[in-house]
Every structure is written in C-alpha cells, then in structure tokens.
Amino acid sequence: DAGITQSPRYKITETGRQVTLMCHQTWSHSYMFWYRQDLGHGLRLIYYSAAADITDKGEVPDGYVVSRSKTENFPLTLESATRSQTSVYFCASSERETGPIAKNIQYFGAGTRLSVL
Amino acid sequence: RKEVEQDPGPFNVPEGATVAFNCTYSNSASQSFFWYRQDCRKEPKLLMSVYSSGNEDGRFTAQLNRASQYISLLIRDSKLSDSATYLCVVNKASGTYKYIFGTGTRLKVLA
Numbered sequence: 001d002a003g004i005t006q007s008p009r010y011k012i013t014e015t016g017r018q019v020t021l022m023c024h025q026t027w028s029h030s031y032m033f034w035y036r037q038d039l040g041h042g043l044r045l046i047y048y049s050a051a052a053d054i055t056d057k058g059e060v061p062d063g064y065v066v067s068r069s070k071t072e073n074f075p076l077t078l079e080s081a082t083r084s085q086t087s088v089y090f091c092a093s094s095e096r097e098t099g100p101i102a103k104n105i106q107y108f109g110a111g112t113r114l115s116v117l
Numbered sequence: 118r119k120e121v122e123q124d125p126g127p128f129n130v131p132e133g134a135t136v137a138f139n140c141t142y143s144n145s146a147s148q149s150f151f152w153y154r155q156d157c158r159k160e161p162k163l164l165m166s167v168y169s170s171g172n173e174d175g176r177f178t179a180q181l182n183r184a185s186q187y188i189s190l191l192i193r194d195s196k197l198s199d200s201a202t203y204l205c206v207v208n209k210a211s212g213t214y215k216y217i218f219g220t221g222t223r224l225k226v227l228a
Contacts, residue, residue, distance in 0.1 A: 043161070043218040045215060104208075106216065107163075111159075
C-alpha cells in the first residue's frame, strides 16, 4: 500500500532555476492538493485539482504551475525559484465524497523540503 | 481576523493529565471540521473528524460549537507519545474541498 509519495524529499536549488516537485498517489483519489508550510503560517493551499486536466488556484498560487494529465500524478513546478519559496511542500489527496456526512479527508505525503539559495 | 485561530502553546502537561485545546473559525458556512496531528518534521495525519454531536475516540474527544464557532479537542490520560502539534482544519465553505489549516497548538507531555 504505497499511498501518496513525494519526490524528492529534499532539494536545494538556486534563485532563478526551475524546479519540479513530484507527487504520486496509488488510491485513484479524485482530488489532489499542494500546500506549503512556513513558520507562523498554517498549511497554505497553492493549487488543487478535482480530476485529471482540472486544476484551480488556491491561496498562494503565484510563481507556481501545476498539471494533472493522469489521475495519479500532480507535479508542482516553480518556474523561476525565489528565496521566498523556501519552504516545506506537502501534497495531499482526497476521495470525492457526497452526502450529508461526507468528510473528504485529506491524506498527506511525507513532504519535500526545498531550499532556494 | 484569521479564518482559523489556535493558541500556539506550547502546552506543557505531565503524563496522565487532561488537556484541552480550542480552535475558532470565522466562516459560519463551514461544514467539515477535523483535528490533525503533526509530529516534528513529518506530514499531518488525521486524528479525528469532528461531528456536530461530538465524538470520542479512546482518550480523545472532539466537540463542535456552531453558535460560538469553535471546535475543541480533549485529551485524557496524556501519554508521552501525545507530544505533537495539533492542527485544526475547517473547510472554507459548505460543499468546497478547500480547507483552511490553523497554525497548530503544540503539546508537550512531560514524564
């Protein structure tokens, strides 16, 4: 039961470089999410996807690009990394639930620690 | 005002103590509420969902107060292994899959 995996776990890059963080889930969950976590802030939503080829902006999307050509993959690309994008990035997935007690629980990957120098 | 607010702590309690955390939310249309646990440098993991009538899971009890717009988490008989950060999570609005995470409350259980 692989669940949801992120790669790389750690990444150091330089300002201006393009970086892609990978996220793969084996549950066939409809929804996938990218968050960043910084000191003093809760997890903040960057982008999310309701299904393959459907993506939407979250709270802090600037400087990031996502794609979802397959249900199981949801890569996050920093087109030109900046120091302010140094953070821990978490990918999550959730099944689509309906009904009055639908909870849409999110399951998280182990995270990617990104440092932009 | 933040959409979800938590006391950051730390709450330092002895083993065996009972400890409670509150979390307030601003959007009265929110319908889904959770407590997640996050260990240092790890991913958040679901501790429990919070139901309108309140719910219990072993030593953990969650309550929802819609009138005052807060949820609570009570931990009884604290264990050393309960030391972690507890995140309050609320959906942004009814029917949405967007969730707002609190900054977390840090708990340290002391021997």
